[in-house]
Amino acid sequence: MLFKKEHELLQKAIRDFVNIELDTLPAEMDKTGEMPRDLLDKLAKYKYSSTIVPKEYGGAGADYLSYAIVMEEICKKCCSTGTYVTAGSSLVALPILNFGSDEQKQRYLKPLALGEMIGCFGLTEPGAGSDASAQQTEAVLDGDHYILNGRKCFITNAPICDFAIVIAMTDKPKGLKGTSAFIVESKWDGFSHGAHEDKMGIRGTQTSDLVFENVRVPKENLIGKEGIGFKIAMNTLEAGRIGVAAQAVGVAQSALDEAVKYSKERVQFGKTLSKFQNTQFTLADMETKVSAARLLVYDAAIKKDAGKKIDHEGSMAKYYAAEIANEVAYKALQIHGGYGYIKDYPIERIYRDARILSIYEGTSQVQQMVISGGLLK
Incomplete structure (x- = not known):
């Protein structure tokens, strides 16, 4: 997909951010169960935790495609950080933004976007x-x-x-x-x-x-x-599914990246795993499905930015991306063999993180209900 210049710049900026700030932190947070406050402050400072909140309330004032880009890049490094970001960016912010009073927006939405409140x-x-x-x-x-x-x-x-x-x-x-x-x-x-x-x-x-x-x-x-x-909740979840779907794409991409890296390093029967056709075909299948999931997410985001109702597109993106994240994580761990089962390798954490994506903010089965409901009405 061809991004606008601002999307290309944002993608580079968030990639640089996660490479620096989330280098070794994901494994540490996985052990401690806590997210450092200084990380939360930096996410707020650079508006990564308030991408779609208007500037007048302290956010970046960006579009949903930007939100998808931010979520994917963060979740390539750390699904936990992505979960924190999407919780504030959509689940908490959107009910106040779309239905709240001016007083509520000033008292709660603005401090939320600025990182002063969680x-x-x-x-x-x-x-x-x-x-x-x-x-x-x-x-x-x-x-x-x-x-x-x-x-x-x-x-x-x-x-x-x-x-x-x-x-x-x-x-x-x-x-x-x-x-x-x-x-x-x-x-x-x-x-x-x-x-x-x-x-x-x-x-x-x-x-x-x-x-x-x-x-x-x-x-x-x-x-x-x-x-x-209930209307407020469903309106919020409809838009929020873009964030979770993008999160799933990020997790899937990270699993694929780990599989490619390991397949080039691991030698069996006198050659690297990447030289076996079975591995090549498995990686090709993973790459194709991750790319397809990404395009579904972008499609939903672009339509949301155009002011269209996206209950159908959002559910398709969330359903497919979440299922693909689980499938790709499974295959990536299988390529790692026994080493993938050891915490020394990132794929072990990625595999565990992927499982939630088919469950929260509407299970895959709920998404199927929404999708089929749109087809059959």
Whole structure:
């Protein structure tokens, strides 16, 4: 694909950034389960964690194609860092940007973009994953406040957040049409988080439950109006899928790169693995599928930038790229053989990181439902 000049410059800049800042850090974060604060500050300083946030609110004011470029390049080096970036860039920023009041944008969106605050997005619950209609978290109006009770799970950045976007029931009999979205500050009484989850992959990001026990949320922290919480969540996820799909392309490309590198070095039966036709054909298959996934992501991003609705294209990009990331990581590890199973080699971490991509921000099966729904309506 032919980029505009600004996209070429951005791609070079972010590549230089990750080569310097994320050189040996991914393996360290995988061990410690923590992301250094100075890394978060640098991501904010260079606007990599606020690519699509308008300049007036402290972001880069760039387009979705730029967002895809940033996510892919970061995730070639570190999927955990990419998860942190996409959580803030889309899941937290977009509900406020697209539905929030001017006061909410100044109070929360701008500090988020500047790196002064960290946010998280609370939709998933212990009993409500893909089935968002099974929400149990509830917000009851009491004078000038809502009383919030409930629990969210698997929430990225929950242990380190300053505020959370929370989807809660305000009118249970209406089901999904009875949900609303709130901005809830972590310093308020009754707001707590669970233990940091000991995850299989993306271990550098901190993930835990959010717990709300009679948290008093001011009415002015309701995003938009009552009853549109599910609409806000779906609008956010539609755009956010570009970020996760680009993340998957980055992970897939990193796995492919490791496979190519290793195949040129490893000698078996008197020649390098790269000299065997089976290896060559496997690499050719991997390269073709990674390139196809990338084009699906770019297509969705360009259409989003053109103002088009991309529920269909976004789901195709997220579904295909996530599945390809898993497939390519599997094949790359297989090329490494036993060494790929050892933590000394990056492919071991890449393989574990890839698995989440088919699960979060809408499983592959949910994406298939969206895609087929668009075909059959």
